Structure formats: structure tokens, C-alpha cells
Amino acid sequence: MKLRAVLRDSIPPLVLAVAIIVTWHVLVRWFDTPSFLVPSPVEVANVAWEHFEKLARATGVTALAALSGFTASLVAGTAIAFAFSQSRIIRLSGYPYAIFLQTVPIVAIAPLIINWFGNGFQSVVIVAFIISLFPIITNATSGMLSVDPDLLDLFRLHKASRWQLWTKLRLPASVPHIITGARTSSGLAVIGAIVGEFFAGYGRDQFGLGYLIMMTSNQMKTAQLFAAVIASTLLGLVIFGAMGVLSSTVLSRWYDHE
Amino acid sequence: MPDAPLIDCRQLSMSYNGGETVVRDVNLSVAEGEFVSLVGPSGCGKSTLLRLVAGLRNLSSGSMQIRGAAPGARGLRTAFVFQDPNLLPWRSVASNIRLPLELPTGQGAASAKVDSEQLIAESLALIGLNPEDATKRPRQLSGGMRMRVSLARALVTEPELLLLDEPFAALDDILRQQLNEELQRIWWEKRWTGLFVTHNVAEAVFLSQRVLVMSRRPATILGEIAVPFDYPRKPELRADASFAKLCGEVSRLLRAAAEDAA
Numbered sequence: 001m002k003l004r005a006v007l008r009d010s011i012p013p014l015v016l017a018v019a020i021i022v023t024w025h026v027l028v029r030w031f032d033t034p035s036f037l038v039p040s041p042v043e044v045a046n047v048a049w050e051h052f053e054k055l056a057r058a059t060g061v062t063a064l065a066a067l068s069g070f071t072a073s074l075v076a077g078t079a080i081a082f083a084f085s086q087s088r089i090i091r092l093s094g095y096p097y098a099i100f101l102q103t104v105p106i107v108a109i110a111p112l113i114i115n116w117f118g119n120g121f122q123s124v125v126i127v128a129f130i131i132s133l134f135p136i137i138t139n140a141t142s143g144m145l146s147v148d149p150d151l152l153d154l155f156r157l158h159k160a161s162r163w164q165l166w167t168k169l170r171l172p173a174s175v176p177h178i179i180t181g182a183r184t185s186s187g188l189a190v191i192g193a194i195v196g197e198f199f200a201g202y203g204r205d206q207f208g209l210g211y212l213i214m215m216t217s218n219q220m221k222t223a224q225l226f227a228a229v230i231a232s233t234l235l236g237l238v239i240f241g242a243m244g245v246l247s248s249t250v251l252s253r254w255y256d257h258e
Numbered sequence: 259m260p261d262a263p264l265i266d267c268r269q270l271s272m273s274y275n276g277g278e279t280v281v282r283d284v285n286l287s288v289a290e291g292e293f294v295s296l297v298g299p300s301g302c303g304k305s306t307l308l309r310l311v312a313g314l315r316n317l318s319s320g321s322m323q324i325r326g327a328a329p330g331a332r333g334l335r336t337a338f339v340f341q342d343p344n345l346l347p348w349r350s351v352a353s354n355i356r357l358p359l360e361l362p363t364g365q366g367a368a369s370a371k372v373d374s375e376q377l378i379a380e381s382l383a384l385i386g387l388n389p390e391d392a393t394k395r396p397r398q399l400s401g402g403m404r405m406r407v408s409l410a411r412a413l414v415t416e417p418e419l420l421l422l423d424e425p426f427a428a429l430d431d432i433l434r435q436q437l438n439e440e441l442q443r444i445w446w447e448k449r450w451t452g453l454f455v456t457h458n459v460a461e462a463v464f465l466s467q468r469v470l471v472m473s474r475r476p477a478t479i480l481g482e483i484a485v486p487f488d489y490p491r492k493p494e495l496r497a498d499a500s501f502a503k504l505c506g507e508v509s510r511l512l513r514a515a516a517e518d519a520a
Contacts, residue, residue, distance in 0.1 A: 148342075148344060150340045150341075150342060150344050151344055151346075153309065153312075153314045153338065153340075154338060154340070154344065155361065156314060157312055157313075157314060157330075157336060157337075157338050157363075158358050158361035158362065158363045158364060159332065159361065159362040159363050160361045160362065161362070164360075164361060168346075168357070168360070168361075169346075172346070172348050173346075175348070254347065254348040254395075255347050255348060255397075
């Protein structure tokens with residue numbers, strides 16, 4: 001039943017993908033496009049196969065950076081939301097700076113971060129962290145504040161301590177909101193990691209997809225560039241998809257949703 | 259009423275931060291073990307009055323004593339049932355019912371003699387739920403079942419004062435009647451003091467010993483009607499002419515209240 005639903009939902013986009021690849025191939029052949037401009041899908045596949053190990057390693061490095069940044073923003077975002085939910089004053093003074101995280105162009109501050117934290121993995125993680133923090137803060141804050149007033153009355157009636165109010169009510173009640181934020185954040189963290197790698201290139205022996213995209217683009221190795229772009233897209237999809245599965249499992253088991 | 263009143267309000271008023279007055283000049287006296295209903299137009303301030311009695315809101319003027327102490331004082335076991343069942347979706351039925359026992363006012367309820375599991379099981383049985391429902395999640399239950407769980411959560415602490423804020427307003431008529439019958443049976447058995455807010459006249463008359471009619475906002479008590487029927491009351495009572503007559507009287511007062519301010 002579930003497998004059938006998965007098949008039903010995944011066949012149409014797969015068919016479309018095949019159609020696009022075939023058209024792409026035919027057009028490249030037809031117009032005899034030079035490979036540095038648009039490589040044919042066959043060429044991209046060949047290059048990807050040839051450099052498979054390099055691509056896989058780069059994907060792994062980027063995934064690790066994205067997941068580290070994401071985990072950090074999940075922890076920090078929930079903690080900041082906790083602080084915001086404590087008082088209106090804290091929220092009012094802190095919130096504009098949280099929005100700043102959302103509006104600042106990450107490419108503009110990425111070089112600064114590399115200046116401060118040096119070239120390498122840690123700076124990439126920080127960029128991924130910054131870009132994925134905001135959705136967690138806003139969703140977790142609204143979750144912690146939107147607890148049913150009747151439930152607050154119930155806990156007050158029974159003289160619940162501040163700690164009990166948190167552990168037994170506010171925190172569990174905000175989990176679905178945190179998960180919603182986390183889904184958005186997980187996708188953003190991958191983007192953040194790749195952007196970070198554009199600037200913090202690591203060294204020659206250890207690099208991520210962002211670095212690979214940058215280098216192959218500079219060297220006009222367009223087929224390799226395509227392969228790296230596709231790998232980053234797949235990485236984003238896998239992480240976003242995994243978060244989706246995780247969230248619907250949690251929500252349907254413990255909460256009213258879905 | 260020979261007993262000293264459990265709830266004793268004099269000239270009670272309440273307004274929000276010096277703004278709109280919600281409750282004005284309420285004189286209310288409820289005896290130990292009495293079941294009293296408050297009826298009034300929707301949004302008149304009945305629920306606020308109930309929360310004042312629970313000590314969840316502060317009164318602005320007048321006085322209120324609950325068994326000689328300030329409302330909300332420790333010592334009197336008080337439970338509250340809301341219009342929405344308000345169960346915690348991440349907890350099972352049994353765990354929802356256990357909640358008040360985990361909080362400070364409920365911690366004395368389980369003793370060496372009865373453990374909390376036994377209290378929960380008794381509470382489930384009292385409200386007509388099967389033991390196998392204990393492990394279910396709230397989302398697996400119907401609206402009526404959720405309300406039963408909500409009642410069980412209130413009864414598990416063996417309250418001396420039970421405050422009910424339109425608990426059956428969202429249920430269909432038959433379910434409402436069934437739950438009225440159960441509630442009245444449990445009250446007859448346990449004899450807590452009950453204060454029941456509703457805007458359904460038949461429900462108020464069926465359940466209580468006295469019905470107090472409230473005005474539109476700012477709410478005050480306009481009149482009082484004694485309901486003389488014996489307990490436990492049978493469903494057939496609703497078909498009785500004297501029952502209909504009392505409902506008519508309450509409705510007349512309620513209508514006067516609505517039109518008076520209009």
C-alpha cells in the first residue's frame with residue numbers, strides 16, 4: 001500500500017526527467033554544441049563515472065558540513081527560542097537581529113567569516129549554521145508561545161513549577177513547530193555549506209562540492225561542473241527528504257498532524 | 259443549607275487592567291457538596307467567574323473565600339474541566355489522566371494504600387472507558403471519548419471542588435445527554451462540590467440542585483431557581499412536565515437577561 005503510493009508519486013517526475021534528458025541529448029547532438037558550453041548527458045555521466053570517487057568524497061565533505069551546521073542551528077535555534085519565549089523584552093530586543101540573519105546576503109558575509117575563522121571546514125559549518133538558524137528560531141518561538149491558554153490554566157491550577165511547565169507542556173507542544181522549521185533549515189544548510197565552500201576552499205586533498213563547482217567552472221570543465229551541480233542537488237534532496245520522513249513519522253506517531 | 263458555604267463571594271467584580279468590566283457585583287454562595295449550574299448568554303463572563311473561583315484570575319473588588327481561604331490556595335483539591343478536552347496529544351490516555359498526579363497539587367493523591375496506576379484505572383472505569391483504551395492516543399478517540407478522558411483527568415485527583423466550563427458544548431445532543439447522566443451519577447456517588455457553566459438550559463436543570471441565571475456582560479447573577487428532583491436522576495426525567503416547566507422558567511429569566519441589555 002505504502003510502496004504503491006511511493007511509486008505512484010515518483011513515476012511521473014521520473015518520466016519527466018527521462019524526457020528532459022533525452023531532449024537535452026538530442027538537442028546537443030542536433031546543434032553540435034561545444035562541450036565546454038553544454039555537454040551532453042552521456043558525457044556528464046561518463047565524467048561522473050570517471051571521477052566518481054572524487055565526487056563522492058566531495059559530497060561527503062559537504063554533507064558533513066551541512067549536517068554539522070544544521071545540528072548546531074537546531075540546538076542554538078531552540079535555545080534562542082527558549083530565551084525569546086521567556087519575556088517580551090528579550091524577544092523585542094533580540095528579534096530584529098534574528099531577522100538580520102534571514103535578510104543578510106550570505107555571499108556578502110561569507111568572506112568575513114573566512115577572515116575571522118580561517119580557511120577550512122569550521123568556516124563552512126558556520127556559514128551553513130547562520131543560513132539555517134532563522135527558520136528554527138521563528139518556528140520554535142511561535143511554538144513555545146502558542147500553547148493553549150486553557151492548558152496553561154490547567155498547569156497553574158495544579159501549581160506546576162516553571163520547570164514542569166517547560167518539560168511537560170511548552171517543550172513537547174513546540175516539537176511540531178520545531179520540526180517544521182527544521183525541514184526548511186535542512187535544505188538551507190546544504191546551500192549554506194556549498195556557498196561557504198566557494199570561499200573557504202580547504203586544500204587540494206580535501207574539498208567539498210562548492211569548491212569543486214568553483215574550480216571546474218574556472219577551468220571550463222563544464223561536464224564535471226554539471227556532475228558536481230547534480231550531486232549537490234541530489235544531496236539537498238536526500239537531506240530534505242530524510243527530514244520529511246523523520247518529521248511525518250514523529251508527527252503522526254505523537255501528534256495530531258497528518 | 260445548613261453547612262458553611264464552600265464558595266462565598268460578596269460583591270465580586272473583575273475587570274481587565276482597569277478596562278472592561280467582565281463580572282460585576284456577584285454574590286454567590288455554594289454549600290459543601292452542592293451542585294450548582296450557571297447559565298447565561300454566550301460570552302457573558304460565566305467562564306471568567308469560574309476562573310476567579312479557581313484562583314486563575316484576580317478579582318478587582320469585593321471578596322471571595324473558598325472554604326475560608328483565598329481562591330487558589332493549596333489544601334482544597336480543585337479540578338477544572340474545559341470546553342475543549344485539551345488532552346496532550348503526545349501522551350496516551352492513561353498518561354493524560356496521570357498528569358495532575360505528577361503536578362504538585364496531585365502528588366498527595368496517591369498513597370501507600372492506592373498507587374497512581376490504581377487511581378487511573380478507577381478513574382477510567384468511573385467515566386465509562388475500557389481498560390484497553392488506556393494505551394490509545396487522543397487522536398484515536400472520538401470527541402465524546404476525549405471528553406470522557408478529560409473528565410477522568412479531573413476526577414483522578416478526587417477533587418473536593420469540580421469546576422466545569424461548558425464541557426459538553428461541542429458534543430451532539432445524545433452524547434451530551436449521556437454524559438450528563440454519567441456526571442450526575444458520579445456526583446451522587448462522590449459528592450464533590452460542583453460548579454457547572456453552560457448555556458444549555460435543559461442540561462443545567464438536569465444536573466443541578468440550583469440554577470443561577472446570569473446577565474449579559476458585565477455578568478451578574480439575576481436570579482436563582484431551585485431544582486427539587488431527587489438523585490440519581492433518570493433519563494426519563496427529561497420527559498416530565500415538571501422538568502419542562504422548570505426549563506421554561508429558566509429560559510424566561512435568561513431571555514429577560516438577553517433582552518434587558520439589548
